[in-house]
Amino acid sequence: MKWRSLEETTTGSETRSLAEVFVERKELIAKYVPADIQAIHARVITELGQSGIAGRSLQPGSQALGFELSDHKGDLVRSGDLLREGPLVVCFFRGRWCPFCVGQLEAMNVIYSQIRDFGASFAAISPQTQHHSYLMADQHHFRFPLLFDTENKVAREFGLVYGVPEYQQEIYQRVFINLPFVNGDSSWELPIPATYVIDRDSSILYAKVNPDYTERPEPSEIIQFLSQLPA
Numbered sequence: 001m002k003w004r005s006l007e008e009t010t011t012g013s014e015t016r017s018l019a020e021v022f023v024e025r026k027e028l029i030a031k032y033v034p035a036d037i038q039a040i041h042a043r044v045i046t047e048l049g050q051s052g053i054a055g056r057s058l059q060p061g062s063q064a065l066g067f068e069l070s071d072h073k074g075d076l077v078r079s080g081d082l083l084r085e086g087p088l089v090v091c092f093f094r095g096r097w098c099p100f101c102v103g104q105l106e107a108m109n110v111i112y113s114q115i116r117d118f119g120a121s122f123a124a125i126s127p128q129t130q131h132h133s134y135l136m137a138d139q140h141h142f143r144f145p146l147l148f149d150t151e152n153k154v155a156r157e158f159g160l161v162y163g164v165p166e167y168q169q170e171i172y173q174r175v176f177i178n179l180p181f182v183n184g185d186s187s188w189e190l191p192i193p194a195t196y197v198i199d200r201d202s203s204i205l206y207a208k209v210n211p212d213y214t215e216r217p218e219p220s221e222i223i224q225f226l227s228q229l230p231a
Contacts, residue, residue: 018107018218025099026214037171044168048211053192057159057209064202067154069125071145072133075087077123088120089222092155092194095128095211097177101193104216105142109171111219112143118226120197121186127152127190134180150184156189160209164188197225205229 029038058064067079082088090107093101105124108115116123124209125147126133133146164172164179169188172179180186193213197206206225208217 015110017220018103018216020213021107022100022190022216025103040168040171044165045212045214047165048162048192050077050153051162051211053116053159054209054211057155057192057194057207058196058204059209060090060204063202064196064198064204065154065157066202067157068156069147070130071123071147072129072130072137072146075145077145077147079202081200082121082123083091083202085121086200087121087205087226088196088198089115089120089122089226090196090198091122091124092160092191092196093124093126094157094190094193095126095179095182096139098213100124100214100216102136102140104193105136106140107219108222109140109142109144111223114223117227118223118229119231120226123147125149125191127155128183129182129184132182149191151187152189152191153217158191158194158196160191161189162192162193162211164190165215195222197222 030086032210044139069077071077079088081148091104095101095107108122108124112122122144124144127149128136130148133148136142149155169179179188179190192211193216194207194209195217198202201204206222210216
């Protein structure tokens with residue numbers, strides 16, 4: 001199915017909210033994806049919520065460990081270097097195969113200049129390989145680095161990693177989402193989506209962590225939060 005980008009949905013100077021974009025994607029899924037497959041994905045979301053994984057993830061007031069990851073161009077990106085410039089906004093996402101991840105990053109791309117205007121940096125982290133990150137950045141014209149988190153090592157430090165249950169693995173394989181190939185390891189592990197704002201001293205100022213991958217914070221919420229930080 002065809003997912004319209006934010007640029008395609010812009011009318012004049014107005015851009016739809018991320019929530020509106022997601023409503024459209026959910027409607028298309030409801031229309032074209034068989035009900036039994038939808039039920040399996042819903043089951044995973046429910047079980048993740050019941051597991052308490054979001055509550056065990058790093059929250060405001062926690063200290064984020066530093067990281068060094070390669071971006072989609074093969075350049076090494078150090079969180080310490082970014083934090084010397086100012087706050088760091090980080091989105092953990094599942095991969096280029098997830099329409100909700102794509103929608104969120106397209107929305108963040110729209111506000112990227114505003115993030116930079118506040119003296120902050122932005123990076124997106126996923127377990128997908130550098131090659132898949134490059135393809136994603138090229139296709140969607142992202143202006144920020146897509147970082148390759150080998151075996152979800154950084155996501156694990158944030159408490160975000162879960163194993164895809166076998167009954168869902170079967171569904172993914174049926175629709176050609178081959179995570180061992182996309183991620184370059186055989187673990188079938190993914191991060192739950194999470195958005196963080198990290199201060200210069202590595203303390204976490206803002207955290208939105210949700211095991212429901214169809215829900216993400218509005219980019220305007222991130223901009224409002226950055227606007228309230230001391231210069």
